[in-house]
Amino acid sequence: MVQTERSGCPINLTLERLGDPWSLIVIRDLMFGNRRSYGALLSGSEEKIASNILADRLKRLVRAGLLTRRDDPSHRQKGIYSLTEASIQLVPLLAHMGAWGRRHTAASVELSVRAELLEVGGPDLWNAFMDELRHLHLGAPRPARSVFAELQAAYRNALVRRGD
Amino acid sequence: MVQTERSGCPINLTLERLGDPWSLIVIRDLMFGNRRSYGALLSGSEEKIASNILADRLKRLVRAGLLTRRDDPSHRQKGIYSLTEASIQLVPLLAHMGAWGRRHTAASVELSVRAELLEVGGPDLWNAFMDELRHLHLGAPRPARSVFAELQAAYRNALVRRGD
DNA sequence: CCAGACCACTTGCATGATGCAAGTAGATGC
DNA sequence: GCATCTACTTGCATCATGCAAGTGGTCTGG
Incomplete structure (x- = not known):
């Protein structure tokens, strides 16, 4: 962790994780729409998230501990994303x-x-x-x-x- | 209103107004720090918001109905920002x-x-x-x-x- | 076992947002 | 009337976003 944070305020730290236009949209779809894969999140999105942004956010959210990814047994290259206790x-x-x-x-x-x-x-x-x-x-x-x-x-x- | 929104979802519309790294920081300082002027918001900020970003956000938040601005009677060029019912x-x-x-x-x-x-x-x-x-x-x-x-x-x- | 469709991304590029440093113009204080 | 203060703006480099297209594995029907 070399990356420095703006401040130790809990509101600010929450914003640093979720304060962009897309992270919470992804979590919302996973949570309320039960869309669990990249494809489902991409095509089901009301807001038409761009594919590169979705890929980036999924990585970022996994790194931040807000999502986990495991392989789909039925399709080798497909991943299944899950919420964590933090995102729940x-x-x-x-x-x-x-x-x-x-x-x-x-x-x-x-x-x-x-x-x-x-x-x-x-x-x-x-x-x-x-x-x-x-x-x-x-x-x-x-x-x-x-x-x-x-x-x-x-x-x-x-x-x-x-x-x- | 020519500007089109991403979707009619209430969570999305909230994000379109507040889903950036700075808007809620400004509201937080106004709310919990009672910092009511540009200068107070700029210098009091733990997170060191840049002056151009602060100026932009204040304008944007006023336009969105989340803040109002009135002149400071004691200092002709100074403005006093207030929360609205929506931001409260x-x-x-x-x-x-x-x-x-x-x-x-x-x-x-x-x-x-x-x-x-x-x-x-x-x-x-x-x-x-x-x-x-x-x-x-x-x-x-x-x-x-x-x-x-x-x-x-x-x-x-x-x-x-x-x-x- | 192979062609074609499908899936999960990546890449290139244009455009807009952000961050930093410096500048400006009016207001106030002495 | 000079220094200082206040509320911004400007220029510029860098980063994030949005779009269109591409890539390379994976499954499926015949």
């Missing part, structure tokens, strides 16, 4: 970002449904979701409740409503 | 960022004291702090409790302890 603990942060964005930006109705659910659910829901992420990404036992399914169902519902 | 509502976000940074980065002990206080205090403390910020920045009545003073006292205390 970003759930409340992302929930707040969603809540703030819903209130103070012109967010689309369908894409706000999940944010609303997370906001209304509060810390209890976040904890249930974090337990589920520990199951999906860290191999912990499967919890009874699937917040992931609830979020997806709410989103699909909103899409249908909009489709009418 | 970033308190929970910054509290979470501090909490995460404290847990997952090598944050310095003195600079973590305020983050710890905010984390332990939880939503009640955040609301009290937001009320105080509405007083300091928006002209609302002064609340009974000064969270700002509590945070500063805790920080000074930590400095003294370290000084021993």
